Amino acid sequence: MNHSVSELIQGIHRLARGLPPMTIMEVCGTHTACIQKHGIPSLLPDNITLVSGPGCPVCVTAEEEIAQAIFMARQQGVIFTCFGDMMRVPCQQGSLYALYEQGKEVRLVTSPMDALKIAIDNPSKQVVYFGVGFETTTPHTAALAEAVAAQSIPNL
The missing domain is CATH 3.40.50.11740 (HypD, alpha/beta domain 2)
Structure with missing residues (x-):
């Protein structure tokens, strides 16, 4: 199964349509850095919010x-x-x-x-x-x- 990035983004938007607002916590500082580096929050639908969690001591x-x-x-x-x-x-x-x-x-x-x-x-x-x-x-x-x-x- 080989999907383009735009197809994946469209799929996320389609699945999120009609859902109540949700907040997803990422709990690893490395994940947070990667998510921010690649601009993922700007690609998500308005009803999905990402927040940074505690992370491990090294990462945070x-x-x-x-x-x-x-x-x-x-x-x-x-x-x-x-x-x-x-x-x-x-x-x-x-x-x-x-x-x-x-x-x-x-x-x-x-x-x-x-x-x-x-x-x-x-x-x-x-x-x-x-x-x-x-x-x-x-x-x-x-x-x-x-x-x-x-x-x-x-x-x-």
Whole structure:
């Protein structure tokens, strides 16, 4: 079955005709970006509205926050740590992965506690843990904060 885009749009309009107004929430930031990039909202009938949902933490992290992370990671004497999914999130300033490729000290961690070990092993460097993640990572990030306070780790 091979349909043209205009045929698909006509089909959506035909199916939506007579339906009450509806709102559809997209729940992935990547989907939202793609929908906007390709102008899909302007192609939908008036009775269909798209709204952006919560999205995953990586997808909904503001570009300004990514830019701030990149700024910190560029600083001399900083080891910047984050989960792998944050490494490739782009912004106008690039990505953390691009900094890693340039030899900056950007390290992938699989647990917030990895950042604690890095800080202990590198007392002369400032270690930054970029705590973006799902609710499941929150207790681990809280445990990191507790450990840093309990062990008086000044460089994390």
